[in-house]
Every structure is written in structure tokens, then in C-alpha cells.
Amino acid sequence: MTDSTAPMIGILGGYGRVGAAAARTLAAEGGHRLRIGGRDATAAWALARRLGGDTEAAVADAANSQSVTHFSRGCAAVLDCTGTAFALRGRVRREVLAAGGHYVAMADDGGPRTPSGPFVAVLFTGLSATFAGWLPRRLATGLAAAQRFTGWYGGPGTAPLHAAVTCLLGLRRAGHGPRAVDCPPLPAPWGPSWPLPARPGTVRRGLPEELREQSCLLRLDAGAWYEVFHGTAVPAVLDAFAARSEGDDEESLTATARQLVRAGRGTPRGSRGLTVCGTLDGLTPEGSAVRRGMLLGCSEPTALLGTLAAVAVREVTAGRVPPGVHSLAATLPTEGTDWISRHLPRATVRMTEVLTGAPEMMPSAPTAAPQPG
Structure with missing residues (x-):
């Protein structure tokens, strides 16, 4: 009881x-x-x-x-x-x-x-924005100084209507629309683990408000965030919305959110899981330069x-x-990741830390979450 x-x-x-x-x-x-x-x-x-x-x-x-x-x-x-x-x-x-x-x-x-x-x-400001703000906080825990952060988000193609509205509001708060770019190569050992097509349809680089806030609080020299999409349908809706200077009333936002949901339904079968990856360069309390990394994979975004x-x-x-x-x-805790692995079915969390310039990574054992009771 x-x-x-x-x-x-x-x-x-x-x-x-x-x-x-x-x-x-x-x-x-x-x-x-x-x-x-x-x-x-x-x-x-x-x-x-x-x-x-x-x-x-x-x-x-x-x-x-x-x-x-x-x-x-x-x-x-x-x-x-x-x-x-x-x-x-x-x-x-x-x-x-x-x-x-x-x-x-x-x-x-x-x-x-x-x-x-x-x-x-x-x-809640959207899954992509949430991880863009939480990952640098998590990776900087215990460091004397954080310097550069780079993150990648490969999200589900579909989303509930309210999540689509939240995504649009976050895009508006960012002040400018993310722009399409070539995806930079993922650092080892993430590359072979990245469960997205070899040639994703669209990669967009942006700076969510949450990452801007953490860049200021952590005094980062640089921060970058990449969103990786299958196909071009979802980015096309987002770009059209970002280009508009008006239309943030409830009716217009809802109409655009419905377009976003419809565009996401074209996501290829088998690509509805979510993968997030981030790396942070910084200094330990002893003054050693390190690069930390985290990879999160989840097949059930809900x-x-x-x-x-x-x-x-x-x-x-x-x-x-x-x-x-x-x-x-x-708001999310930065100490450990056990709160993820305890409750997410088939989730995988992997952490790494390497001295900058060292010949090989030193990954922790990946943790696969048990089925929830």
C-alpha cells in the first residue's frame, strides 16, 4: 500500500x-x-x-x-x-x-x-528541443569546463497533433528556421550504430532555444544541433512555416500542425524509432581534455x-x-541514465569518454532496458 x-x-x-x-x-x-x-x-x-x-x-x-x-x-x-x-x-x-x-x-x-x-x-517544447537542451547538461556533469557540443536527432516521422503544434511554437521561438545542410559524419563509435538511411532525405541544422540557453549557462564556445529526416515532406512544411511572418493564431497553427502530421505519415516503414546522439568537448577537474558522447535509441517514442x-x-x-x-x-535529472533504462522497453543508452587525441574510445557497456513490470 x-x-x-x-x-x-x-x-x-x-x-x-x-x-x-x-x-x-x-x-x-x-x-x-x-x-x-x-x-x-x-x-x-x-x-x-x-x-x-x-x-x-x-x-x-x-x-x-x-x-x-x-x-x-x-x-x-x-x-x-x-x-x-x-x-x-x-x-x-x-x-x-x-x-x-x-x-x-x-x-x-x-x-x-x-x-x-x-x-x-x-x-514540454518537443522531443528534439528537449534533448537539445538536456544532452549538453548531462554530458557536462562533473566537468570543470564545457567547450563544444554537437548533437544529432533522428526522430519519428509522425507525431500527435498537440506535439506538432508544440514543434511549430518552438520553431517560432527559435527566431529563425533551421537550414538544410549536409550531415556531418558521426564520430566513432556512433557511425555504424546510427539507424538511419545512408542518405537521409533532409538534414537541417538549427539552434533551438533550449540549446541556446544551455550554451549560455555552460559557457560553450560552440553548439550545433542537426535534425535528420527520412524524405523531404516534413522539412518542407517546417520551412514554409518558418518563412511566414504571420499566422500564429490558433486556427493557423492547428492547420499547419495537421499538414505536419500528414507529411510525417509518409515516413518509411521501420523508421519510426528515435535516435539521439551528442558529443561534448571539455576539461576534467584535473585539467585533461576529454570528449564525452551519448547515444540513445528508443523504438517507442510514446x-x-x-x-x-x-x-x-x-x-x-x-x-x-x-x-x-x-x-x-x-528539469530532467543529469545524474545517471538509469531512469531511462528502467522504464523504456528495448531502449539502448551508451556513454563514452575519451581523452582528446587518444587512439581509441572507451565505451561503457550499453544498457538495454528490461521490459517494464
């Missing part, structure tokens, strides 16, 4: 694909009570019964302020997996914070980025999203995130 004094985490949209994955992760970790919410009471209670313990369910409609307030009462934090955050323009966040809980959203809610009293708000959501809300309720509005990239 879960301790009745353990913090309550409410999950709006808790029986959807991302919400259910987050709920399963939190239930497996323990230390929390869970409240599954959504408009479908039957689905909410069905998941609550499967999770067991002190998990409860409640009817909640994200579009109804009174319903959100009622659902949020007693929650240390509310995880919003409904996908309606942007359309509601920060309203769910305001209701959750007013009810006395922290707020974590798996979308950009379009609300202000200014602090709201003693509470925490965490916004499970990855759920794990990221669960870890973020766990960090928030544990008091490890200061008050204010943060991106998910700045």
Missing part, C-alpha cells in the same frame, strides 16, 4: 497513450499517490484499477475551469497530458496553480513564461514521452526544481 501521506499527483488525460505511460512509470517508481483524470470515467477507473495501490480516478474536463479546480485540489502537482494546453492559452496552468499545486504539461500551453509565486510550471513526463513531475514534487516556469529540458 502507498503511504497515505505521500504526495498526490493528478494526471489529466491520464488514460491516453502518453498519460497512461507516465502513470505506469510513476506507479512502478512508488512514493506517490495517483489520480487519473479525463472526461471518460470508465477509462479512468479502468486504468486506476490496473495500476492498483491507492490510485484513484475522477472525471475532469480540461476545458472546464471548475472541473480542473476540483480535480487539482489535494494534488502536489498536476501532469497535463490532454494535448489541449495551447488551445486553452494557459488556463489549465492558472487553475492548477490557484488550487495550490505545481503544473507539468506535455505541450506548450501558450501562457506566459514569467514566475507565478512559489509554484513550478514545466512546459513510451519515452511518458517516461519524460513522469520523471519531470517526480523532480518537481521532490522539490528539486525551483519556482518559476521551466522547459522540460531544464
Whole structure:
């Protein structure tokens, strides 16, 4: 049985694909009570019964302020997996914070980025942008100085509509559209492991807001981020959107997001997994120049999203995130990667470190995640 004094985490949209994955992760970790919410009471209670313990369910409609307030009462934090955050323009966040809980959203809610009293708000800014901000933080852990970071993202071709909207908002925040380039060769030993075509359709280089922030905080000399796509359909939609100077209203963003989802459906079979790779040059506390690398491969991006959501809300309720509005990239822990391998089926994480100029890499043993219980 879960301790009745353990913090309550409410999950709006808790029986959807991302919400259910987050709920399963939190239930497996323990230390929390869970409240599954959504408009479908039957689905909410069905998941609550499967999770067991002190998990409860409640009817909640994200579009109804009174319903959100009622659902949020007693929650240390509310995880919003409904996908309606942007359309509601920060309203769910305001209701959750007013009810006395922290707020974590798996979308950009379009609300202000200014602090709201003693509470925490965490916004998801897309998988690519999240890893662009988290990878340099992870690789710089324990170094005396970080100098240069380069990252590659090969993502799934399709995405839920709300994730596509979040991607477009992130592109707008970046201030300029990523440009198509030739893909630089991946450093050993990643090259043979990179599960993408020998000639990917499009490679785009950009500088997401999350990487710009970390470049400043880590005082990097240089940072680069490459997105690798199968084919040209998805990049064509992104480039057309970046070239527009207007059209960020809800209707226009939703229409473009639908185009993005349709374009992604043309992704070749077998290429729907996600692969992220990053390298960081820096100095150890002893003054040695090193290059660190990390490779993450995941065949189930939805499970990855759920794990990221669960870890973020766990960090928030544990008091490890200061008050204010943060991106998910700045919230994820940097110590270790076991939180990935414990919950992601068939995920692979590999870390390397080499003295600069040394003849060979010294990879750690790759870790393949067990099937979740």
C-alpha cells in the first residue's frame, strides 16, 4: 500500500497513450499517490484499477475551469497530458496553480513564461528541443569546463497533433528556421550504430532555444544541433512555416500542425524509432581534455514521452526544481541514465569518454532496458 501521506499527483488525460505511460512509470517508481483524470470515467477507473495501490480516478474536463479546480485540489502537482494546453492559452496552468499545486504539461500551453509565486510550471517544447537542451547538461556533469557540443536527432516521422503544434511554437521561438545542410559524419563509435538511411532525405541544422540557453549557462564556445529526416515532406512544411511572418493564431497553427502530421505519415516503414546522439568537448577537474558522447535509441517514442513526463513531475514534487516556469529540458535529472533504462522497453543508452587525441574510445557497456513490470 502507498503511504497515505505521500504526495498526490493528478494526471489529466491520464488514460491516453502518453498519460497512461507516465502513470505506469510513476506507479512502478512508488512514493506517490495517483489520480487519473479525463472526461471518460470508465477509462479512468479502468486504468486506476490496473495500476492498483491507492490510485484513484475522477472525471475532469480540461476545458472546464471548475472541473480542473476540483480535480487539482489535494494534488502536489498536476501532469497535463490532454494535448489541449495551447488551445486553452494557459488556463489549465492558472487553475492548477490557484488550487495550490505545481503544473507539468506535455505541450506548450501558450501562457506566459514569467514566475507565478512559489509554484513550478514545466512546459514540454518537443522531443528534439528537449534533448537539445538536456544532452549538453548531462554530458557536462562533473566537468570543470564545457567547450563544444554537437548533437544529432533522428526522430519519428509522425507525431500527435498537440506535439506538432508544440514543434511549430518552438520553431517560432527559435527566431529563425533551421537550414538544410549536409550531415556531418558521426564520430566513432556512433557511425555504424546510427539507424538511419545512408542518405537521409533532409538534414537541417538549427539552434533551438533550449540549446541556446544551455550554451549560455555552460559557457560553450560552440553548439550545433542537426535534425535528420527520412524524405523531404516534413522539412518542407517546417520551412514554409518558418518563412511566414504571420499566422500564429490558433486556427493557423492547428492547420499547419495537421499538414505536419500528414507529411510525417509518409515516413518509411521501420523508421519510426528515435535516435539521439551528442558529443561534448571539455576539461576534467584535473585539467585533461576529454570528449564525452551519448547515444540513445528508443523504438517507442510514446513510451519515452511518458517516461519524460513522469520523471519531470517526480523532480518537481521532490522539490528539486525551483519556482518559476521551466522547459522540460531544464528539469530532467543529469545524474545517471538509469531512469531511462528502467522504464523504456528495448531502449539502448551508451556513454563514452575519451581523452582528446587518444587512439581509441572507451565505451561503457550499453544498457538495454528490461521490459517494464
